[in-house]
Amino acid sequence: MPELPEVETVRKTLEVQLAHPIIESVDIFWPRLIDNCTPKEFCEALQGQQINDYQRIGKYLIFVLDRNVLVSHLRMEGKYYVQPQNEPYDVKHTHAIFTFKNGIQLRYHDTRKFGRFYLYERGVDLKAQKAFQHCGLDVFDESLTPQYLYEQLHLRRITLKQALLDQSIMAGVGNIYADEICFSLGYDPEISIKRLRKKDYTELLAQARRIMGGAMKAGGTTIRSYTSSLGVDGRFQLQLKVHARKDLPCPTCGTPIIKKTVATRGTYFCPKCQRKR
DNA sequence: CCTATCACCTGCAGGC
DNA sequence: TGCCTGCAGGTGATAG
Numbered sequence A: 001m002p003e004l005p006e007v008e009t010v011r012k013t014l015e016v017q018l019a020h021p022i023i024e025s026v027d028i029f030w031p032r033l034i035d036n037c038t039p040k041e042f043c044e045a046l047q048g049q050q051i052n053d054y055q056r057i058g059k060y061l062i063f064v065l066d067r068n069v070l071v072s073h074l075r076m077e078g079k080y081y082v083q084p085q086n087e088p089y090d091v092k093h094t095h096a097i098f099t100f101k102n103g104i105q106l107r108y109h110d111t112r113k114f115g116r117f118y119l120y121e122r123g124v125d126l127k128a129q130k131a132f133q134h135c136g137l138d139v140f141d142e143s144l145t146p147q148y149l150y151e152q153l154h155l156r157r158i159t160l161k162q163a164l165l166d167q168s169i170m171a172g173v174g175n176i177y178a179d180e181i182c183f184s185l186g187y188d189p190e191i192s193i194k195r196l197r198k199k200d201y202t203e204l205l206a207q208a209r210r211i212m213g214g215a216m217k218a219g220g221t222t223i224r225s226y227t228s229s230l231g232v233d234g235r236f237q238l239q240l241k242v243h244a245r246k247d248l249p250c251p252t253c254g255t256p257i258i259k260k261t262v263a264t265r266g267t268y269f270c271p272k273c274q275r276k277r
Numbered sequence B: 001c002c003t004a005t006c007a008c009c010t011g012c013a014g015g016c
Numbered sequence C: 001t002g003c004c005t006g007c008a009g010g011t012g013a014t015a016g
Helices: A004-018 A041-046 A146-153 A160-165 A175-185 A200-218
Strands: A023-028 A051-059 A060-064 A068-073 A081-083 A096-100 A105-107 A117-121 A258-262 A265-268
Touching: A004 A051, A004 A060, A004 A081, A004 A105, A004 A200, A023 A041, A041 A068, A041 A117, A146 A200, A160 A175, A160 A265, A175 A200, A175 A265
Parallel strands: none
Antiparallel strands: A023 A096, A051 A060, A060 A068, A068 A117, A081 A105, A096 A105, A258 A265
16 A cells, blocks of 8 residues: 555654554554564554654654654555544454554554554664565665665666666665656666666656655545545545556557556556657 | 565455 | 456565
């Protein structure tokens, strides 16, 4: 479900809706949700701690507590709901509930159970932990430069789309925005990354940041049924130019958008505007 | 080290 | 209606 802009929207929403509550208790209904400790250890550790801060790196959401840091990756369908304790919830797909002292609950909902939680001691170097072992620099990290992207990518035998999706280099771009970035660059998603010259990486980074920044401003993208933790569905709709627009006219030239599989992912592009080399 | 493929899960749309 | 297949905004493990 969520790429960087959606996770950022969730982060901001939780910051407003929850502020800094104190955890009364935690219930885990799907044990494998917790990646690096047992549910019992997880629940006992969190009890009594306050949520002090909400952060994000790439697609990871980070809750900073008094003594621990809770890292949450929503993968395909993870969602948070902020609801009062007495409100009914979807028992089948709710896998974790955080109950706060003020009677509010934070409920983690995940149809496909792909999402994961990681618990760390506060103060450890997060980037050195298991959750982040394959996580590169966030799209908006100030130390992310065109030079770095060039060094990491230019010798690899992968397509442009694969490069954009590779979280170990630049973290945060997913399948939707990879297509949108390829469109704004005017490249076919399937071109070899080796076709890019060193100078092209400046534009690559600029367009990645422009697309992701615009999506964050719009509050993320909703296709199908993604709902932010506000519980709104479709209020924030970013206008996508190519993704999920098979057979619809290209916004630039009117040519029908093509859908094909690239790097095992459904990929949309304009066969006329996006050059093969 | 690099790349490709499978595994993890469930629900839904479309074809027959 | 029911069954089957393919597909879904992700990523880790594993096989070459």
